[in-house]
Amino acid sequence: MGSLPHPDLRLPILILLLSLxxxxxxxxxxxxxxxxxxxxxxxxxxxxxxxxxxxxxxLRFQEHNTSxxxxxxxxxxxxxxxxxxxxxxxxxxxxxxxxxxxxxxxxMDALPLQELVDWEHKSKNDGVMxxxxxxxxxxxxxxxxxxxxxxxxxxxxxxxxxxxxxxxGGAGASHMIKDGVLDGVEAIFGMHxxxxxxxxxxxxxxxxxxxxxxxxxxxxxxxxxxxAKPHLNVDPLVAASFAILSMQQLISREDDPLHSQVLxxxxxxxxxxxxxxxxxxxxxxTLRSITTExxxxxxxxxxxxxxxxxxxxxxxxxxxxxxxDFPFYPAVVxxxxxxxxxxxxxxxxxxxxxxxxxxxxxxxxxxxxxxQLIPGIIFATGIKNESAGSVYPAHSPYFFIDEDVLxxxxxxxxxxxxxxxxxxxx
Ligand SMILES: *[C@@H]1O[C@H](CO)[C@@H](O)[C@H](O)[C@H]1NC(C)=O
Ligand SMILES: *[C@@H]1O[C@H](CO)[C@@H](O)[C@H](O)[C@H]1NC(C)=O
Ligand SMILES: [Zn+2]
Ligand SMILES: [Zn+2]
Numbered sequence: 001m002g003s004l005p006h007p008d009l010r011l012p013i014l015i016l017l018l019s020l021x022x023x024x025x026x027x028x029x030x031x032x033x034x035x036x037x038x039x040x041x042x043x044x045x046x047x048x049x050x051x052x053x054x055x056x057x058x059l060r061f062q063e064h065n066t067s068x069x070x071x072x073x074x075x076x077x078x079x080x081x082x083x084x085x086x087x088x089x090x091x092x093x094x095x096x097x098x099x100x101x102x103x104x105x106x107x108m109d110a111l112p113l114q115e116l117v118d119w120e121h122k123s124k125n126d127g128v129m130x131x132x133x134x135x136x137x138x139x140x141x142x143x144x145x146x147x148x149x150x151x152x153x154x155x156x157x158x159x160x161x162x163x164x165x166x167x168x169g170g171a172g173a174s175h176m177i178k179d180g181v182l183d184g185v186e187a188i189f190g191m192h193x194x195x196x197x198x199x200x201x202x203x204x205x206x207x208x209x210x211x212x213x214x215x216x217x218x219x220x221x222x223x224x225x226x227x228a229k230p231h232l233n234v235d236p237l238v239a240a241s242f243a244i245l246s247m248q249q250l251i252s253r254e255d256d257p258l259h260s261q262v263l264x265x266x267x268x269x270x271x272x273x274x275x276x277x278x279x280x281x282x283x284x285x286t287l288r289s290i291t292t293e294x295x296x297x298x299x300x301x302x303x304x305x306x307x308x309x310x311x312x313x314x315x316x317x318x319x320x321x322x323x324x325d326f327p328f329y330p331a332v333v334x335x336x337x338x339x340x341x342x343x344x345x346x347x348x349x350x351x352x353x354x355x356x357x358x359x360x361x362x363x364x365x366x367x368x369x370x371x372q373l374i375p376g377i378i379f380a381t382g383i384k385n386e387s388a389g390s391v392y393p394a395h396s397p398y399f400f401i402d403e404d405v406l407x408x409x410x411x412x413x414x415x416x417x418x419x420x421x422x423x424x425x426x
Contacts, residue, residue: 038147100157136383173367263286
């Protein structure tokens with residue numbers, strides 16, 4: 001006790017130490033300039049890889065050529081990998097092979113979308129497009145494989161590079177997990193390009209950040225008949241109308257207003273005649289919640305409300321949560337400590353003014369499956385650049401990438417991994 005400073009001095013000293021800790025402990029002599037320079041030297045290669053993938057987009061679980069391209073590039077780089085994981089997935093590894101082991105993740109699949117951007121490297125596969133930037137994600141992770149491999153001596157542990165299939169509705173992450181991709185991994189990082197964040201900037205958000213998502217369809221069955229004699233029929237249209245309206249109250253009356261949920265009915269199909277009530281009506285849509293538990297509750301209540309309203313109108317209802325075709329995605333919950341790490345590394349590499357607090361969104365992301373098992377974070381990497389034309393949202397047929405992001409993303413992956421291992425190796 002005798003060696004403690006005078007009580008009056010303890011608080012000022014503590015504040016001084018706390019204010020110094022983040023910078024000094026994250027990177028006593030980390031050469032960010034040198035890393036960015038190396039990444040920029042690879043730009044031409046990164047751009048060519050990304051364009052090749054962009055021209056040959058493949059849908060979920062069909063990423064055969066993309067996977068082969070990744071393996072061929074890893075062969076050239078001399079980076080060892082395992083294949084297959086989760087069907088077409090590839091898992092490369094750099095470092096000592098010893099713990100700590102951390103993972104960096106890229107998704108590989110494209111969307112069922114016709115590209116409407118007219119440019120030299122437009123999709124050559126009709127009706128399929130890299131409209132979510134996963135082509136850039138693959139290129140940036142290959143870029144990190146190259147940088148990390150060149151900098152082996154700086155890696156105090158092991159970095160696993162995960163190239164996964166089927167982020168778009170296929171829950172590819174859960175297939176990778178079943179095949180053991182997280183074995184021994186203590187933390188996982190992912191990045192997603194973002195058209196609202198300027199190129200050269202990043203944003204991350206701690207805690208619940210992206211929604212748990214599912215899709216549903218419902219069928220309400222009545223009894224068809226002449227519209228002039230409604231008393232002899234059972235009208236599913238009126239029942240469906242009540243059901244759809246009643247479901248709205250699940251958000252406005254049953255959910256905490258400070259919690260976020262979405263219930264959108266996106267189609268209604270039923271009937272084809274002016275003078276006959278139809279035998280059944282079908283409708284469907286999506287349910288979202290910023291918590292996984294919230295979505296489970298919403299699913300249960302949607303079923304009860306649709307079945308209940310059908311019964312009120314003497315109809316029968318079938319509600320299907322479509323788990324087979326569109327697996328339930330849990331909510332993305334970013335680890336607060338990893339969020340701090342990403343913010344610090346971002347500031348070191350890109351500058352303090354280039355790192356902002358991210359926003360919550362109600363889009364799903366299968367990165368959430370990894371986060372159910374180990375701490376993880378997925379953050380936004382900017383691609384917004386008006387002169388490059390990269391100002392369209394993901395899943396738009398006009399979606400376009402500012403390729404300046406490629407070396408930035410490769411360097412970010414690399415620094416995030418190296419600095420995490422520096423701080424966590426014993
Ligand atoms: C995959 O590559 C093969 C061989 O080059 C080619 O014939 C095929 O069209 C490619 N598939 C897609 C979806 O691009
Ligand atoms: C924006 O795009 C233009 C044209 O492609 C490019 O010259 C410029 O470097 C980009 N800006 C940033 C900040 O990356
Ligand atoms: Zn997407
Ligand atoms: Zn995506």
